Amino acid sequence: MDSSAASIPSWLLRHLQQAGEAVPFSHYMDWVLNDPEGGYYGSGAAVIGPGGDFATSPSLGDDFGALLATQLADWLGTLRASGGTLSVVDVGPGEADLSVALAEALPALCAGFADRLELVLVEHNPGMQRRQQARLAGCTTLPVRWSSWEELQRHPVQGVLLAHELLDALPVDRLIWHEQQLRLQTVALNADMRLQLDSVELPDALRSAIASWTAETGCAMPPPGAADGWTSEWHSALPAWMAQASDALSTGWLLVIDYALEAARYYTPRRSEGTLITYRQQRAGADPLTHPGQLDITAHLCIESVIAAAVAGGWSALDQRRQGEALLALGLAQRLHALQALPPTQLSDALQRREALLRLVDPMALGDFRWLLFGRGVGSRFSDPDTPDTPDTAGSALG
Template sequence: MNTNLPEPGTEERAHAEHLATLLRNEIRVNGPMPFARWMELCLYAPALGYYSAGRTKFGPAGDFVTAPELGDLFARCIARAFAPTLRALGADADFLELGGGSGAFALAALRELAAQDALPRRFLILEPSADLAARQRERIAAELPPEVAARVQWIARPPEAGWRGVLFANEVVDALPTTRFTLKDGEVFEEHVALEGERFVCIDRPADLLVANAVRHLERALGAPFDDGYRSEVLPQLPYWVQAVCGSLEAGAVLFVDYGYPRREFYLPERRDGTLVCHYRHRAHADPLHWPGLTDLTAFVDFTALAEAGVGAGLDFTGYAPQGQFLLASGLLDLVGDDLPEVLRVQRIAEVKRLTLPGDMGERFQAIAFTRGGVEALPGLRAFDLSHRL
C-alpha cells in the first residue's frame, strides 16, 4: 500500500470497501480477474466505480485537472476549429462529445459556436456516468441560455442511425480498460488480480489468443520481440471501440486528444513497466490496487494503434500533432484578447502556457483526427502533421 498518499475519510473508506467486496466476490466465483476487468469495475461499476460514484473528479477539489478545467480557451479553440466543418455540413450537423466531464467543455464550446454562427442541431454528450450526467445537466441548464441549452442531449450509447457532424473526445481513450501483458520464456502472459486471503495481489497467467495475437502484432510492427520481463499495456478492443463510436458517422470529422506516444516511443525498451498511472487527490502513484473506486486508473495512448483503428473503421486519416502546435495553429492566441483587464489577461496567458508548453500539456498531449464523406476539416492539425512518426 502506498503510504505517501492522503488517507480517505470514513465515508470514502466505506465506499472503497463496498467495491472491494464486489471485486472479491467476483474473483472467488470466477478466479483471478484480468486487469482490464479490474480497471473496468474500478472505474465504471454502477454507483461504485470512480466515474460512476458521486465524488468530485475534476479540478482543484478532485484528483486531476483536464484542459477544459483550466479555463475556456481550450474548448473555444476546439469549437473554432470545428466551426467551418459544422457550417459546411449544414443545419442537420450534430456535435458529439464523448465523456462530458464536469460540463466545462460543453459550456465553453457552445458559447463559442454560437458566437461563430455554427451551433449544431444537437450537442450530444455520451456520458456513461449517471452522476456526471446529472451534474452536467444542472450546470448547463443554469449557465446557458435556454435556447442553447435545449440543443444539448445525453445519450447512453453511440448513435445507431446515420448522422453528420463532428465527434470530439478529450482524455477518453486513456480511460478504456487496458490489458497488461508481460513475456516469460518468450511466451505472452496477461496480468490478473487475485486474492491472498482478503488482500488483492497481481499475478500473471498465460494470455488468451486475442491478447497473444495483439502482442505479436506489436512485435511484428516494432521489428523485434519484447524481452522477457517486459511489461506494458495494449488495447485489443480498440478497433472494435472506434468502430462502435464512429461507425454511424456518414460525413464529418473526428478528433481525439489524449496523452500518449507513437508506438515506437510507447514501447521503448527502457519503458519496461508500461505507462499505467493512478491518480488520487492530485497525486500520481503506481499502485492500481490501492483504494478501489477512489483512485483514477489510466494508461497512455498508443497513437499508432489509434490511427490503425480509425483507418480500419473506414475513416480517412487527417493528421497527428502535439496539442500545443495544433492549438496555436488553430488560433489559440487570438482568443487571449488585447483589451482585457490585466488580471484576466495574465490568467489567460498562464492558461495558454499550460496548454502549449512542451514541459506541460503542449507535447505530453497529442491530437489525432479523421474525416469521412470527403469533408475538409481541422487545417490547424494538418499544418503541423507529424504522421511520419506513427
C-alpha cells in the first residue's frame, strides 16, 4: 500500500495535531469517513449509485427492496399478536434508496396490520441525514422518523433492524506482521507534513481480544506462512455496535447484508494486504491515504467475528445465506420471467431491469454478499425457495 498522500485538508490536520503522535488506523478511518466538516459521509460528500462513487443493491432499482420487503413482511407477520408498533429500522441508510423501496412495498405485503408499521432511520452523519430527509419528505405510505441509537436504547422497538452495507464502513484496526511480531498499524505525519503508515506494539487489550478469538475459532493470527508485511483488518468496533443494536430492539431480528468472508478465507497468507478497499468515481483503490474525505473506505467482514460479537451482545445466530440464494428464494427469477410480458415500447426499461436483477445474483458481484440473520426472542429463518433456481437458470429467464 502506497504510504504517500497529497496535501492534508485543514480539518484532518487539526485532528492529527491534536492527537499528537501517530494514531491507530481506526481513528484515521473514523475521521475521514465521519467528520462532520470534511468526512466522506459526515459532510455529505458521499455519492452513492451507478453514477456515483459506488453502486449498492438498492441503488440499482426498486426490485431489491421489493424482494427484501417480502421477507420482512413474513417475519413481521409473526409478531402481529404481540400488539403495538412494528418497526423497520434502517441503520446507516445512505441515500435512502432501500428505505424508499421498503416504504412503497411493505404496506401492501402487510395487509391487516400495515397501520401498525413505521420506518425508523438511524443516521449519525448530519450530511447524509439531510439528504435522506429530502428524499423521504413526501412519503405517505408509512410513518417515517429519524432516531439516534441512544433514543432507541431508551425506548426499544420490536421489529427488524437492517444493517445493509453498513458494518463494512465501521472503523477497523489494521494488523501487520513485521519482524516476527504482530503490530498495530498507525497513521502519522512525516517530516514533510504528509501522511504515512507506521506501526506500534499491540495494546494489551487488543492482544488479549485477538488471543481469545483465535482460541475460540482455531484460526491463527497471523496465519502460518504469512510473509513479513502481511496485513489484515481487525473489527474492533463490532462488539460495541452489536451491543447497541441489541439494546435498541426488544424483540425481532437483525439482518446484516454485507461483504463477508469466513475466517479461513479472510486470514490467509495469500490475502497479504487484507480486504481494505477504497471507492471513488466507480474505481476501486488500495491507498486510503489519498484524497482523505473524498472517497469511501471499506473492509470486508469476517463472518466468525460478526457472529461472536453478536452473540456476546445478546443476539442469537439464526441463519446465513448468500445474497443470490436469498433473492432467488424470494422470487427474483419470477421477476426476470415477467419482464418478457412487457410491451416492445418498454424494451429499454426491461433490459435495464434485467441487467440490474442479474447483477444482484451474480456470484462474481453482488450475489456473493452475505445475509447474516440474528434474533432476540424470535426463531425464524430465511425463506426457502419453492424451486431449485440458480443464478444461471435465473439468467435464462429472458431467453
